[in-house]
Amino acid sequence: MARTYPLSLLFSGLGKAGRANYYGYSDIQNALMKMTQSVISCWRLLWVPLLLLGALASPLQAEERSLPTNRPDASGPSPRVEGKPAGKAVIVVEAEAVDEKDLAAARARVEKANSVAPNVRLQIYLDEKRFGPGFIDGKPGKFTTKAVHSYNRSMGRDPDAWEVLREEANRMLGETYAVAVVPDFAADWVNPDLPLEYADQAEEERMSYRSYLEFMAERYHTSESFLIELNGAAVANGIAPRKALLVPNVSPFLIEDLKEGRSHREDLTLSARTVVIDTIGRNLFIYEKGASPGAPGAAVVVAEKNENFEPQKLIAMFPITPGRLEQTHHGEWAIANCLELPSWYYDKQLLDTGVRNKDRSKVLQIPPGPNLPVGILWSGLTKSGIGIHGTASPRTIGRSLSAGCIRLANWDAVRFPTLIRPGAKVIVR
Secondary structure (H helix, E strand, O other): OOOEEEEOOOOOOEOOOOEEOOOOOOHHHHHHHHHHHHHHOOOOEOOHHHHHHHHHHOOOOOOOOOOOOOOOOOOOOOOOOOOOOOOOOOOOOOOEEOOHHHHHHHHHHHHHHHHHHHHHHHHHHHHHOOEOOOOOOOOOOHHHHHHHHHHHHHOOOOOOOHHHHHHHHHHHOOOOEEEEEOOHHHHHHEOOOOOOOHHHHOOOOOOOEOOHHHHHHHHOOOOHHHHHHHHOHHHHHOOOOOOEEEEEOOOOOOHHHOOOOOEOOOOOOHHHOEEEEEOOOOEEEEEEEOOOOOOOOOOOOOOOOOOOOOOEEEEEEEEOEOEOHHHOOOEEEEEOOOEEOOOEEEOHHHHHHOOOOOOHHHOEEEOOOOOOOOOOEEEEEOOOOOEEEOOOOHHHOOOOOEOOOEEOOHHHHOOHHHOOOOOOEEEEO
């Protein structure tokens, strides 16, 4: 498995000889510096960040860990925290570029990473707090805005208190970016030759990722295009096991921890929660019983004509793709089951009309995997054929319509069993 290293980048000086300098501290960084300096005499590098990535790629093969937040009361040093504001450099490296064009391209990538770092930090913090901003890419669109509003309301603040939230994120987070090494086992989850037709997919053992870049993008809750922006096309498209990329420093989605067909049972606390699906706003909200902090315009679950209604507080929110209007089943249901890495039956008649095909020979069983249409998790509702699940295409979340189900990005879907279990109420609006 791979180890993830914290890193933020900034060109602090550029000499006439075409040398770039990075400055900072830590035991890991000093070790990397020595490794890097030992190979400078043997290699001429196309761009400076690649020097650091190359030094990390081959010799590292250790267990990857979730990265803790930098809380004020934490004891001892945290590898995620450099003790400086985000965007400052952390390591001293000198290397020659092949030519000024290569150096300019490297510098532009670093400047781009630093320019979007404040928004990347905000998105990372919201994601860690279970208020999904969509892709972590430094581009705060409608889902980031909704996450900001919802999180602020859950904290009893004005929904538009962006700067208060930014200050909180900066106080609680360490590094904005990390260097992540592609783990060896990723080869088991990548198949560049995965077919496109369902009939051919039914013959495969797993609906794998189609590239290592797709594997790493989903692992770090981002898009392939953002990883290309951070690393350059040549590096990003050429990654393989034991090679490294600069990624958002978010707790990774560990697909290797999932088990095919594993079922999650009822839980006294999690089954008592309520899921509200907003098909117009395209968001999924999770509430639990308890008083919510007062906030302007705060959203609450309202049960009409129910004298036994208890106050609910918002604890999570994720962007979704809802079903088409004619196939959306509004009303009150419940979670019936929750399965990891399910297989999926492709029934064209069911998808087109909502009625199952009685001729089972025309129904294809597609194997499990991240590129399965229902993704890595299925939570079926008490309404037959309808469920909350992952997706093969995170880019479509919030931007398309399904055949009646509710889709989440896989990195959001994988957290569902830690928040909701069978028996929980589901309100579709």
